[in-house]
Amino acid sequence: MRETSQPETERSNQLRARRLGIDTRDEAVVFMRSDCHVCRSEGLKTHARVELTSGGRSVVATLYHVDGDLIRQDEAALSEAACDVLGVDEGDMIEAAHPRQVESLSRVRGKVHGQRFDETALRAIISDIVAKAYSDIQLSSFITACAARPLDFDEIVALTGAMLDAGDRLNWPGRSVVVDKHCVGGLPGNRTTPIVVAIATACGLVMPKTSSRAITSPAGTADTMEALAPVDLDLAAIQRVVQKEGGCIAWGGAVHLSPADDTLIRVERALNLDSESQLVASVLSKKIAAGSTHVVLDIPVGPTAKVRSVAAADLLAAMLADVAHAFGVEVAIVKTDGRQPVGRGIGPALEARDVLSVLQGEAGAPSDLRERALRLAGVLLELGGAAATGDGGELASRTLDEGKAWEKFQRICEAQGGMRRPPRADHHRPVLAAGNGLVSTIDNRRLASVAKLAGAPDAKAAGLELHVKIGTPVEKDQPVYTVHAETQGELDYALAYVAANADIVGLLSQ
């Protein structure tokens, strides 16, 4: 079949861009008058997806109709994210039209109904996501489908490869060994990375570390590190810092090492959903893109950690190791105690203080954080060839205790733009023990909720400081933790949750 003649290619779907200062994070949104010539001629309804084009660049945005005088009929108001992608400013002309059919969505529907993804499907999906062709509704469906119909090994390899190829790569010419570490989250306060990077680079290893911001936790390593130094380094800055100091601790999202991941993380966060396949692809695509050849993976195991049993940890470890091998990367897995938070602080600045006290060798530094960092650094030193098998732990301790790691850490912070003092919160209130007893349980998930309700990680100084560990004896009205917030509203909100959850820290009566 064919139509009788080609449709007119001459169109006048031009509108003048307006910037109303609307901040939608990375979501492209456009506001157009329902009675404008484009909506009328194209039949574009509110909630429709619209392709905006200007100067050879284009973006697919969600359309909201405006009735009334907010904008004129020949104008389109763009969210800041849409302006950035298009590179347009107030007054520039843009063209609006129906978007091309997003073919890869049929593969998402296929997955929902039980079909496997092949490599072509995942490449198409990730490429469309990076091009912002997926709406939030469609992103949510992809993420949910991957969690409900867990990906098999080949699918995870294909997803990792697709996420990797959608972004930039770091290269380290002349370096056959580039090390990295990653913790499969779920454990508040487990901020070993800055310490491990300082030890490894002080021992001569190359460690260009990129970290993520929090997904569902009160702080990611990038959030914590940002309380100590700038982390928004571009590719050139990372190359420069690593060239100079052998390592860095940068936010992965500021470079485009795996650009789909940041979009997926925003939606995963809204769903509080973090599937194994997304986790593996997310972790490894960033490590491989950073040029890593040898990676230590820390998997905390505990009843309220992300990984709840040794069996689940072993399955995840095997999947991570197998997928890594498919890309020629060596991994060492370290299962750690995930029964309770690490260190004292939970939240970016409070965790940063713990890191500093370990690096500076303070007498009161949290010993659990120190021990975990030394264990991981020891394995990494051996994996990367800086220490003989069995000698890594001893080398790591010496490097920390002699102050070499602290010295190196300060140099890295300076190279990243200058060291900062972590901020302190204006509002805090202690939560008191209801009776006498021994601390028997600490609910990581609900404790994380308290810190998040208090404003972490966006409010850097917010979170909480834990005064007890499992096994600590407490007396009635003794402070067990202190909530920190930058505003009274957030403090109230966190305390309302505390009041409704009296058993976050469980006591065994004596």
Next chain:
Amino acid sequence: MRETSQPETERSNQLRARRLGIDTRDEAVVFMRSDCHVCRSEGLKTHARVELTSGGRSVVATLYHVDGDLIRQDEAALSEAACDVLGVDEGDMIEAAHPRQVESLSRVRGKVHGQRFDETALRAIISDIVAKAYSDIQLSSFITACAARPLDFDEIVALTGAMLDAGDRLNWPGRSVVVDKHCVGGLPGNRTTPIVVAIATACGLVMPKTSSRAITSPAGTADTMEALAPVDLDLAAIQRVVQKEGGCIAWGGAVHLSPADDTLIRVERALNLDSESQLVASVLSKKIAAGSTHVVLDIPVGPTAKVRSVAAADLLAAMLADVAHAFGVEVAIVKTDGRQPVGRGIGPALEARDVLSVLQGEAGAPSDLRERALRLAGVLLELGGAAATGDGGELASRTLDEGKAWEKFQRICEAQGGMRRPPRADHHRPVLAAGNGLVSTIDNRRLASVAKLAGAPDAKAAGLELHVKIGTPVEKDQPVYTVHAETQGELDYALAYVAANADIVGLLSQ
């Protein structure tokens, strides 16, 4: 554990409402200055969910930050939907705060990971959806989870009950038999409902028919009927029309018979996803809420229909019948030929014309639409006790042929607010046969895409007119169908798709 003192309950999170005329359909959206006192004191970030309260009413909205002069620091701009729910107008004071934790989301996550829904979970989810506590991202996850982890019988009964209880009910005191029909979509142009209602009510049955608008098709029955008469009847209007004429054909969304369904349908449409469990719960919750006791279900079966095999139809039929029985409703299932579109028109007004020609007994009326309507009406007359077993078909034919159905239909239209002439499109172009041959296949799904790209169902006159059936001999350059559109842009868009899909109507060369 307890906090040392109760948080202050005195808050001043007041902002003045602005209406900027922003039409987001049923989605609640609020724009606030990032530097306003509420965002600062509550730590509310862009994309956060915010609970807005005014005069005892509340709604949870998605927040977008505004930087700049669009609104003042003491103002909040609300989408029209948010204004409607709150009942506020320009200048009214509203309060904004963190929303209560949406507890039912943890049950959605449980489903994603393979847990069953129990009745409590589904009641909580549906109740939160009706209260607009779910964002689009969260709605999409619920819908995707239900499709990827198909609900079992008990879950579908619970979902149906939850959707039913979330809305209004129609009661028909003194009527022990109230009939209904429903077609499990997927077949363009299958618009038997207005004809069946006319026949059934002309024969004395009570049939308060509520229909939906299109989910993924170019027209729902409500869209088609709206080309002939008003369908936005409230409960009182439905009662009045049915009291007077014995039946109606109203849009279910204008009453709140199953209010969650309309929200779910909007998101399903964006995903082009329509799961069996949602389908069963959606159909039956509305029938039961309308007070129906006896229901005929039409399931078209064909390779490109929604149900593709007799086996799949039998499974779906059994699920529909079993769930209906759980609510004391009798159903009769009629499997029909779903290999090709019914009638000639696809799109609201074009389908309405086919309905009129059958009711008026025109010589050229589409015989397939007539035969299907008579078959369903016959089964319904027997199920409802208006005809003895075996006599239903004959009574249906006589009622149609003697003009009693047409007369009744006009009276129903008048009672609903007055009969209308279906509109005609300004733009049309025929699609021509590429060669000589016999029509061997018609791809319902892609044909529906053409009609939707042309603007159906929102553009009432848009869609297409099919000039052939399977088996029709055609010659090169003979029109096989004609695309209708209300705007040139939509016509072009549909024709571009036609050009890329030359085999929608398949020919067998002779």
